[in-house]
Amino acid sequence: MQTHPVTADRPQHAMTLLAQLTDLHIREPGQLAYGRVDTAEGLVQAIASISRLPQRPDALVITGDLTDFGREPEYAHLARLLEPLGDMPIHLLPGNHDERDPLRRSFPRHGYLGNGEFIQYSVPVGSLQLIALDTVTPRSPMGNLCSKRLDWLEAELSSQGERPVVIAMHHPPFQTLIGGMDHYGLQTGARELEAIVARHPNVERIICGHMHRSIQVRFGGTIASTIPSPAHQINLDLSPDAPLMWTLEPPAYALHALPDGGRMVTHMAACGAFDGPHPFR
Ligand SMILES: [Fe+2]
Numbered sequence: 410m411q412t413h414p415v416t417a418d419r420p421q422h423a424m425t426l427l428a429q430l431t432d433l434h435i436r437e438p439g440q441l442a443y444g445r446v447d448t449a450e451g452l453v454q455a456i457a458s459i460s461r462l463p464q465r466p467d468a469l470v471i472t473g474d475l476t477d478f479g480r481e482p483e484y485a486h487l488a489r490l491l492e493p494l495g496d497m498p499i500h501l502l503p504g505n506h507d508e509r510d511p512l513r514r515s516f517p518r519h520g521y522l523g524n525g526e527f528i529q530y531s532v533p534v535g536s537l538q539l540i541a542l543d544t545v546t547p548r549s550p551m552g553n554l555c556s557k558r559l560d561w562l563e564a565e566l567s568s569q570g571e572r573p574v575v576i577a578m579h580h581p582p583f584q585t586l587i588g589g590m591d592h593y594g595l596q597t598g599a600r601e602l603e604a605i606v607a608r609h610p611n612v613e614r615i616i617c618g619h620m621h622r623s624i625q626v627r628f629g630g631t632i633a634s635t636i637p638s639p640a641h642q643i644n645l646d647l648s649p650d651a652p653l654m655w656t657l658e659p660p661a662y663a664l665h666a667l668p669d670g671g672r673m674v675t676h677m678a679a680c681g682a683f684d685g686p687h688p689f690r
Contacts, residue, residue, distance in 0.1 A: 425535025473504025473579030552580030554598025
């Protein structure tokens with residue numbers, strides 16, 4: 410955690426801060442998603458909100474659906490929109506709206522994206538290890554975790570010993586009860602993933618996207634969650650045949666904080682500028 414100039418004279422917790430954004434759905438400049446949603450402006454507001462935090466995050470992870478159609482001009486637009494974050498390390502992972510090769514070509518300095526069959530990686534962020542899983546199935550909105558991807562995870566977790574781990578992935582490995590989205594959820598590998606995670610109690614969180622909502626579930630002895638998008642959200646309707654609808658409920662991001670020697674604390678924060686803060690007296 411770097412100390413922001415404004416708080417340089419105030420005591421700071423010793424901790425690691427990981428910001429999470431998801432489901433940006435960036436389009437080419439001037440284009441709106443669904444003809445209505447200015448996803449670029451959503452990201453601008455989210456980055457401004459993160460930049461106003463009194464404590465600067467050690468890194469930002471973006472859990473997929475970086476763009477709307479996986480096209481290079483969309484990734485180029487995304488790269489420009491991320492520039493205000495300066496030298497903050499940014500870790501990208503693909504969602505079902507992304508395309509692996511255009512993503513890699515557009516972020517040549519993001520060496521962790523690799524050139525293998527999947528975009529899976531393990532990087533240190535302060536005192537924790539961020540492990541990204543690739544749930545993408547090309548040309549499908551649905552997700553999958555095959556044995557190749559899960560075997561890599563098991564080996565990677567085993568190499569971490571007791572170091573705190575956050576697993577990031579696009580499709581959540583759990584039922585959300587939003588029927589339309591569960592239909593497009595993770596088709597294979599959830600049970601196997603849960604068994605692996607249950608063998609590694611140092612997994613502090615499994616953080617996901619895809620759902621455009623804030624959802625938390627107990628999973629393999631840890632907490633698995635999804636967060637809202639900085640753009641549009643999925644309508645909250647728990648009927649099994651709920652039609653897939655989007656809304657403009659307030660956008661948000663997550664701040665995952667790991668105090669040295671403590672347990673991970675996750676804060677959900679709204680994107681945007683609001684009145685306050687005000688003193689109580
Ligand atoms: Fe999405």
